[in-house]
Amino acid sequence: xxxxxxxxxxxxxxxxxxTAREMGIESIVVYAESDAxxxxxxxxxxxxxxxPGGPAETYLSTERLLEAARGSGADAIHPGYGFLSENAGFAxxxxxxxxxxxxxxxxxxxxxxxxxxxxARMEAAGVPVVPGSRPELVxxxxxxxxxxxxxxxxxxKASAGGGGKGMSRVDRAEDLPAAIAEGRRLAExxxxxxxxxxxxxxxxxxxxEFQVFGDSAGGLVHLFxxxxxVQRRHQKLLEETPSxxxxxxxREAMGAAAVASARAVGYRGAGTVEFLLDSDRRFYFLEMxxxxxxxHPITEETLGCDLVRAQLEIAQGAPLPxxxxxxxxxxxxxxxxxxxxxxxxxxxxxxxxRILAYREPSGPGVRVDAGVEEGSAVxxxxxxxxxxxxxxxxxxxxxxxxxxxxxxxWIVLGVETNLPLLALLISSxxxxxxxxxxxxxxxxxxxxxxxxxxxxxxxxxxxxxxPSRMPAAGAPSTSADPWNELPAWxxxx
Amino acid sequence: xxxxxxxxxxxxxxxxxxxxxxxxxxxxxxxxRSERDGRLEAIVISGRSHAxxxxxxxxxxxxxxxxxxxxxxxxxxxxAAGEGHHAGDLVSPMPGRxxxxxxxxxxxxxxxxxxxxxxxxxxxHSIRAPREGVLRKLHxxxxxxxxxxxxxxxxx
Numbered sequence: 001x002x003x004x005x006x007x008x009x010x011x012x013x014x015x016x017x018x019t020a021r022e023m024g025i026e027s028i029v030v031y032a033e034s035d036a037x038x039x040x041x042x043x044x045x046x047x048x049x050x051x052p053g054g055p056a057e058t059y060l061s062t063e064r065l066l067e068a069a070r071g072s073g074a075d076a077i078h079p080g081y082g083f084l085s086e087n088a089g090f091a092x093x094x095x096x097x098x099x100x101x102x103x104x105x106x107x108x109x110x111x112x113x114x115x116x117x118x119x120a121r122m123e124a125a126g127v128p129v130v131p132g133s134r135p136e137l138v139x140x141x142x143x144x145x146x147x148x149x150x151x152x153x154x155x156x157k158a159s160a161g162g163g164g165k166g167m168s169r170v171d172r173a174e175d176l177p178a179a180i181a182e183g184r185r186l187a188e189x190x191x192x193x194x195x196x197x198x199x200x201x202x203x204x205x206x207x208x209e210f211q212v213f214g215d216s217a218g219g220l221v222h223l224f225x226x227x228x229x230v231q232r233r234h235q236k237l238l239e240e241t242p243s244x245x246x247x248x249x250x251r252e253a254m255g256a257a258a259v260a261s262a263r264a265v266g267y268r269g270a271g272t273v274e275f276l277l278d279s280d281r282r283f284y285f286l287e288m289x290x291x292x293x294x295x296h297p298i299t300e301e302t303l304g305c306d307l308v309r310a311q312l313e314i315a316q317g318a319p320l321p322x323x324x325x326x327x328x329x330x331x332x333x334x335x336x337x338x339x340x341x342x343x344x345x346x347x348x349x350x351x352x353x354r355i356l357a358y359r360e361p362s363g364p365g366v367r368v369d370a371g372v373e374e375g376s377a378v379x380x381x382x383x384x385x386x387x388x389x390x391x392x393x394x395x396x397x398x399x400x401x402x403x404x405x406x407x408x409x410w411i412v413l414g415v416e417t418n419l420p421l422l423a424l425l426i427s428s429x430x431x432x433x434x435x436x437x438x439x440x441x442x443x444x445x446x447x448x449x450x451x452x453x454x455x456x457x458x459x460x461x462x463x464x465x466x467p468s469r470m471p472a473a474g475a476p477s478t479s480a481d482p483w484n485e486l487p488a489w490x491x492x493x
Numbered sequence: 494x495x496x497x498x499x500x501x502x503x504x505x506x507x508x509x510x511x512x513x514x515x516x517x518x519x520x521x522x523x524x525x526r527s528e529r530d531g532r533l534e535a536i537v538i539s540g541r542s543h544a545x546x547x548x549x550x551x552x553x554x555x556x557x558x559x560x561x562x563x564x565x566x567x568x569x570x571x572x573a574a575g576e577g578h579h580a581g582d583l584v585s586p587m588p589g590r591x592x593x594x595x596x597x598x599x600x601x602x603x604x605x606x607x608x609x610x611x612x613x614x615x616x617x618h619s620i621r622a623p624r625e626g627v628l629r630k631l632h633x634x635x636x637x638x639x640x641x642x643x644x645x646x647x648x649x
Contacts, residue, residue, distance in 0.1 A: 233616075344587075347586070349586050349587035349613075349618065349641075350587050350588065350589070350613045350614040350616070351587065351588065351641065352588040352613075352640070352641070353550075354550070356548035356549075356550060356555060357546050357547075357548040357555070357557070359546070380587075380588045380589050380590065380612075380613035380614055380638070381614075382614060383614055384614045407560070408559070408560035409560075411546050411557045411562070412557075412562060413546065413547075413548040413555035413556075413557055413562055414548055414550060414555055416562075416564065417562070419561075419562065420561065420562075423560070423561075450502070451561075452501065452504060453501055453556070453558065453561075453563040453565075454543070454558060454559070455515075455517050455520070455522055455538070456524075456536040456538060456543035456545060456558055456559075457543075457545065457556045457558040457561075457563050458499065458501075458506060458508050458515075458517045458565075459508065459510075459515045459517065459522065459524060459536050460533060460536055460545040460547050460556045460558060461499050461508070461547070461554045461556045461563070461565040462497050462499065462508035462510055462515065463510070463526065463533055463547070464533070464547035464548070464549055464554050464556065465497050465499075465549070465554060465567055
């Protein structure tokens with residue numbers, strides 16, 4: 001591998017380019033024309049335009065990506081996460097073009113991408129799944145009969161969905177027909193496949209996933225868990241490892257199930273097996289993500305490894321690292337990831353604009369994987385994830401303290417973000433206790449975010465309204481009486 | 494008079510800057526400012542330093558103060574009696590692209606009826622009629638990009 005094309009944008013494109021550089025591999029990023037000023041474009045050795053258009057014509061276009069790869073002489077493609085990372089057709093097209101695909105075999109992507117059939121496959125492999133409707137019963141009558149068997153509340157899920165997208169809750173039998181119709185419509189619109197199925201809705205569950213890795217020789221390991229129960233709109237907001245709820249026995253059982261899941265589809269490369277864990281500590285296979293996860297850095301921090309490097313080496317035919325397979329691998333300390341989103345911290349609706357001021361936290365045990373900088377435009381075309389803060393410390397309490405400290409150093413002005421929510425979350429008793437489930441956010445008194453600014457902030461805002469009164473640049477000054485230098489205030493427009 | 498009216502969410506305050514002090518609402522606060530290279534770095538009140546970073550975009554003023562970001566808006570002109578202009582209750586709750594419109598101007602709408610859908614960052618959001626009435630105007634068309642806080646339609 002000499003030249004790696006990264007078929008993505010934002011923080012993950014920057015993340016992959018960094019490892020490529022460390023390995024002496026030339027990195028090539030791509031960009032939609034409207035995205036030419038984006039942060040990732042200047043963070044690789046080369047940048048290639050994908051031309052005009054929205055995401056569908058650019059980052060999601062197999063044709064344009066392959067053209068960019070051929071034109072730039074790339075011999076490998078890393079898809080990142082999202083976009084085409086779990087698209088078997090793209091993986092096949094990359095293979096067919098004689099380019100190394102940094103990911104699992106297309107067949108494995110396909111098998112796990114069909115959420116309905118993958119459930120049956122997992123059951124056959126001895127992995128417990130959430131009670132749900134059978135794959136052959138997908139018409140109205142079949143689903144209604146299965147609903148009676150399973151009982152309410154239920155979840156309607158899109159077979160081509162996943163990642164918390166394309167699902168809805170049904171509490172009563174009389175609401176089922178309309179909910180199925182709506183579910184099919186949404187699934188068809190979002191994924192081009194209207195097939196839906198039912199799952200019993202398990203309440204009070206935690207969401208725990210296992211990182212797995214396979215090589216071309218059939219070697220398969222798990223790299224321990226990530227606790228992903230802190231979610232909003234079924235999307236993750238904060239992840240930590242180790243999970244505060246797992247003991248050694250449960251960890252071993254779930255880890256073995258994760259490896260069995262991956263083995264059942266002949267998995268190669270980095271993947272993640274997601275489980276629901278109920279209040280009686282029973283676990284159920286939820287789905288497998290056949291790519292690198294957003295939250296992969298917490299595994300890297302506790303294991304002291306680079307998962308992207310492992311991906312790139314395995315894609316070139318290397319075996320799993322010896323230190324992963326000799327039975328000595330143990331996580332060290334505790335790591336937490338907090339996701340910075342451009343969104344309203346209370347209703348989670350996206351926000352856009354320009355980042356006018358930006359400063360990242362730093363110091364011991366702090367890592368920021370960012371996709372923006374000062375001056376970056378935050379649009380509405382792409383995912384609202386701006387950056388990730390990853391902290392590591394010797395134990396959970398210290399990691400929480402470190403996260404609080406780091407959040408208080410993070411300065412983002414110009415676009416509203418969920419920073420206040422992250423700060424509230426990390427300080428909450430429910431989170432600190434470690435005894436929380438996926439409803440944690442609903443239980444938080446989130447209105448506490450809406451506090452009135454302190455007087456110093458009102459004064460600073462008034463001062464900022466008149467920039468021309470600043471003294472000439474020069475010696476640092478603490479002036480007891482700044483007003484002598486002020487010209488008249490501008491009133492009106 | 495060095496005075497500016499600032500709004501933070503629903504709250505509007507007048508901040509008057511005097512020699513070595515500011516009057517925020519009805520409270521007079523003696524302060525000093527600390528700056529470096531012409532950039533404000535802290536507001537010092539009673540010897541305690543409050544770190545700040547500020548940025549402006551038109552009438553919007555952003556202030557980061559000790560770990561928390563606040564957004565203010567400068568309010569210009571005279572304070573109108575009873576807060577004057579009614580902003581309308583049909584404004585976009587988020588920036589996005591108008592994916593579909595469902596109702597034509599002139600039609601009657603029921604309370605809660607979906608008028609249009611907005612799409613941003615891969616999520617769809619339905620805009621519903623806040624009350625029953627006649628859709629007088631629709632300010633957007635399918636495919637339009639809108640900012641947050643823009644009036645989308647009028648119902649009377």
